[in-house]
Amino acid sequence: xxxVIYIMxxxxxxxxxxxxxxxIGTLGQPILFLIALxxxxxxxFQQAGQGSYMQFLAPGVVAMSILFTSMFNGIEVIWDRxxxxxxxxxxxxVSRFRIVIGRTLGGATVAFLQGILVLVISMFLGFSLSNxxxxxxxxxxxxxxxxxxxxxxxxxxxxxxxxxxxPLVMNFxxxxxxxxxxxxxxxxxxxxxxxxxxxxxxLSYGVDGLRGALSSSVFGLPxxxxxxxxxxxxxxAIGSYLFSRIEI
Amino acid sequence: xxxxxxxGCLLKTYLSQCPNYYDMDSIIVDKLTKKFGNxxxxxxxxxxxxxxxxxxxxxxxxxxKTTTIKILTTLLSxxxxxxxxxxxxxxxxxxxxxxxFGIVFQDPSLDDELTAYENMEFHAxxxxxxxxxxxxxxxELLRFVELWDRKGSQVKTFxxxxxxxxxxxxxxxxxxxxLFLDEPTLGLDAQTxxxxxxxxxxxxxxxxxTVFLTTHYLEEAxxxxxxxxxxxxxxxxQTGSSRELRERNSSKTLEEAYLKITGHxxxxxxxxxxxxxxxxxxxxx
Numbered sequence: 001x002x003x004v005i006y007i008m009x010x011x012x013x014x015x016x017x018x019x020x021x022x023x024i025g026t027l028g029q030p031i032l033f034l035i036a037l038x039x040x041x042x043x044x045f046q047q048a049g050q051g052s053y054m055q056f057l058a059p060g061v062v063a064m065s066i067l068f069t070s071m072f073n074g075i076e077v078i079w080d081r082x083x084x085x086x087x088x089x090x091x092x093x094v095s096r097f098r099i100v101i102g103r104t105l106g107g108a109t110v111a112f113l114q115g116i117l118v119l120v121i122s123m124f125l126g127f128s129l130s131n132x133x134x135x136x137x138x139x140x141x142x143x144x145x146x147x148x149x150x151x152x153x154x155x156x157x158x159x160x161x162x163x164x165x166x167p168l169v170m171n172f173x174x175x176x177x178x179x180x181x182x183x184x185x186x187x188x189x190x191x192x193x194x195x196x197x198x199x200x201x202x203l204s205y206g207v208d209g210l211r212g213a214l215s216s217s218v219f220g221l222p223x224x225x226x227x228x229x230x231x232x233x234x235x236x237a238i239g240s241y242l243f244s245r246i247e248i
Numbered sequence: 249x250x251x252x253x254x255x256g257c258l259l260k261t262y263l264s265q266c267p268n269y270y271d272m273d274s275i276i277v278d279k280l281t282k283k284f285g286n287x288x289x290x291x292x293x294x295x296x297x298x299x300x301x302x303x304x305x306x307x308x309x310x311x312x313k314t315t316t317i318k319i320l321t322t323l324l325s326x327x328x329x330x331x332x333x334x335x336x337x338x339x340x341x342x343x344x345x346x347x348x349f350g351i352v353f354q355d356p357s358l359d360d361e362l363t364a365y366e367n368m369e370f371h372a373x374x375x376x377x378x379x380x381x382x383x384x385x386x387x388e389l390l391r392f393v394e395l396w397d398r399k400g401s402q403v404k405t406f407x408x409x410x411x412x413x414x415x416x417x418x419x420x421x422x423x424x425x426x427l428f429l430d431e432p433t434l435g436l437d438a439q440t441x442x443x444x445x446x447x448x449x450x451x452x453x454x455x456x457x458t459v460f461l462t463t464h465y466l467e468e469a470x471x472x473x474x475x476x477x478x479x480x481x482x483x484x485x486q487t488g489s490s491r492e493l494r495e496r497n498s499s500k501t502l503e504e505a506y507l508k509i510t511g512h513x514x515x516x517x518x519x520x521x522x523x524x525x526x527x528x529x530x531x532x533x
Contacts, residue, residue: 007373015361018402084357088418091321092374093346248323 004094008102009109012073016110023114030065030118034058034125037184050186058119058127059138059211060183063145066115067203070146071174073107074153077243078160087248096244100154104236107150108143115142129214137213137221144228145206148235149177155239158246176201183207187218202231273332274299274426274458275320280329282315289315291482292329297475299425300456302449304463304473306506308515312482313462314354317430320460321351334425347375350419351428354462356411360404364395364414367403368421375422389417392447409440416444420451426458433465441465445472470502480510 016023038054038061045053080086089099116139123129156169180194181203190198198204208217209224217224275297282290290312297303307313318324320331322338322345331338334348358367368386377385390396393413403411412432419427427448433441449472452459463469469476470490477487486493486509490502499505 003373003376007370011359011362011370014366015359018361083360084353084355085359086357087323087353088357088359088371089374090323091346091349091351092371093343093376094374247325248318 004098005102005105008089008099009106012103012106012110016113023117026065026069026114027117027121029068030061031121031125033061033064034122038125052126054122054126055128055215056186056211057184058122058125059214060181060207061122062115062118062142063181063183063203063207063210064178065118066111066142066145067149067178068174069114070107070111070149071153071169073110074104074150074155074239075157075160075166075169076107077103077154077157078163078166081157081246081248082162086246090246090248096246097240100240100243104147104150104154104239107153108146111146111150112143115146131214134213138210141206141209141213141224141228144225144232145203145210148202148206148228148232151232151236151239155235155242158239158242177203180204181207182218202227272298274301274334275303275460276330276332277316277320278330280316280319280331281327282312282319282324283327288482290319290326293479293482293484294329295477295484295487297458297460299458300452302452302459302461302472302474304461304469304476305479306462306466306469306476307479308510310515311479311510313479314430316479317351317428317460317462321349321428322346347422348424349426349428350422350424352412352415352419352430352432354430354434356415358403358411358414358418361402363400363402364390364406365399367414368418371418371421377422385421389420392451393417409436412436412440413444413447416447423455424457426460427452429459429461429463431462431464433463433468441468466501466503466506476502478506478509485509 034054034057038057041057042053045051045056050056077086080089090096092099119127119142129135156173160166160169180197181201182198183203187195187198187204187208205219205224205227208219209221209228211217212219212221212224219227273296275295277296278294280290280293281288293312293316305313305316315324319326320333320338322342325339333345336344336348338345359370362370365386368390369382372382372386387396390399393416395410395414395417398406398410403414406414416432429448433444436444445468448459451457459472461469461473473490475487475489476493478485478493486496488496493505493509494500494502497505497508499508
């Protein structure tokens with residue numbers, strides 16, 4: 001029973017560990033964001049009386065790297081379809097539900113590890129982890145972000161036949177999720193339409209929870225947690241259903 | 249030898265006379281049809297394959313071979329008709345069917361990032377092969393296809409022939425009763441081809457394994473297959489042993505007979521998305 005989930009999980013981890021160039025490559029963007037924005041906007045942010053921007057930004061960039069990595073990991077289903085490996089799993093006498101659970105856990109674990117790497121890097125760049133007690137809660141939110149968006153990536157990939165639609169997903173899904181989430185700016189005093197958009201974006205709650213665990217939250221941690229968990233359950237269920245119906 | 253070409257076939261009479269037919273036939277296909285929108289890929293075909301038989305399924309590109317294999321192997325559901333593998337239905341008894349067959353796909357289906365051994369291990373877990381025999385069986389098969397000394401290498405470092413051999417080994421790992429080979433020797437040199445067939449035939453004989461094969465190499469089908477079915481435009485047009493087909497079409501070779509049956513016109517199969525993508529992205533993974 002557990003064997004299948006475990007081996008799917010292990011496979012994702014091995015693939016991650018072996019493609020170290022990819023691991024390093026995906027660190028480039030968060031580092032750039034931390035340096036360019038973190039140092040670039042720090043003075044303005046301070047003048048506005050909001051404290052250190054690096055301190056504010058780092059959890060957002062951690063969430064960003066988890067978002068990107070987990071969506072890509074979910075979307076890897078298409079890669080497996082294109083390069084044939086998916087067939088090996090689809091003709092095997094195991095329920096597709098277990099396969100998709102293993103995949104999602106594996107992809108999420110990888111994204112979670114990537115998030116920890118970015119968190120550590122941000123500490124070298126000036127982010128200070130003042131609230132150690134909040135760390136377990138921060139890690140929990142990182143894991144939730146990873147799970148939710150791996151499941152979302154899997155759901156989308158189950159509907160896609162090839163990579164042609166990928167730029168569409170990138171520009172109309174991943175980018176808006178990130179930029180309209182409060183990862184880069186405080187969500188307290190936004191124009192009302194923008195505030196509304198931010199509030200229907202699940203990533204906002206992930207970012208807020210993560211930031212809240214380390215400093216202070218806008219929505220409140222219980223709401224953040226509830227939204228993330230329910231979104232994951234819903235998207236996970238849809239993703240598993242769509243995956244189980246893949247025909248090759 | 250039983251085989252029926254369309255409706256009104258012998259199959260039903262045969263089945264009613266023979267209560268133990270599951271012992272004799274590994275694969276039974278009865279009035280199978282598969283439509284994709286308006287296009288009928290497989291049009292009301294019926295045939296059966298006996299246990300332990302080496303059966304070749306031939307036809308031009310786009311004739312319906314791969315669609316039939318996909319239905320038999322639970323990857324597609326049929327529009328209508330009945331199919332039985334080892335006595336089980338691929339639609340209602342998926343898992344039992346999936347335990348019954350091994351398959352070597354037309355396109356590679358290995359994980360390039362994993363090693364040869366890991367690919368085998370992965371398969372062993374999916375097919376719940378007990379831990380106690382897993383190691384021994386993997387070693388046995390990897391030695392059999394002469395890849396044991398490369399067991400720790402990532403598959404992406406393998407040549408096309410080595411990948412194929414690994415896929416054959418993997419397809420045999422759970423001791424299937426039926427082995428599907430969908431153009432297994434495509435792009436392999438003569439040496440590798442003959443090697444691969446040596447393995448497969450040896451094993452098929454030893455384990456009384458049924459082999460269902462598609463290929464474009466007609467001399468290969470002629471050499472290994474005990475019975476051949478030729479499918480064209482979604483219909484089975486002729487069946488028989490290689491000799492029967494040659495004699496029936498008064499041809500010297502199977503290739504000549506095949507061309508007489510299916511014509512000389514070149515078929516255009518629309519490049520499927522796989523191919524398109526592979527061209528665009530190269531080997532990127």
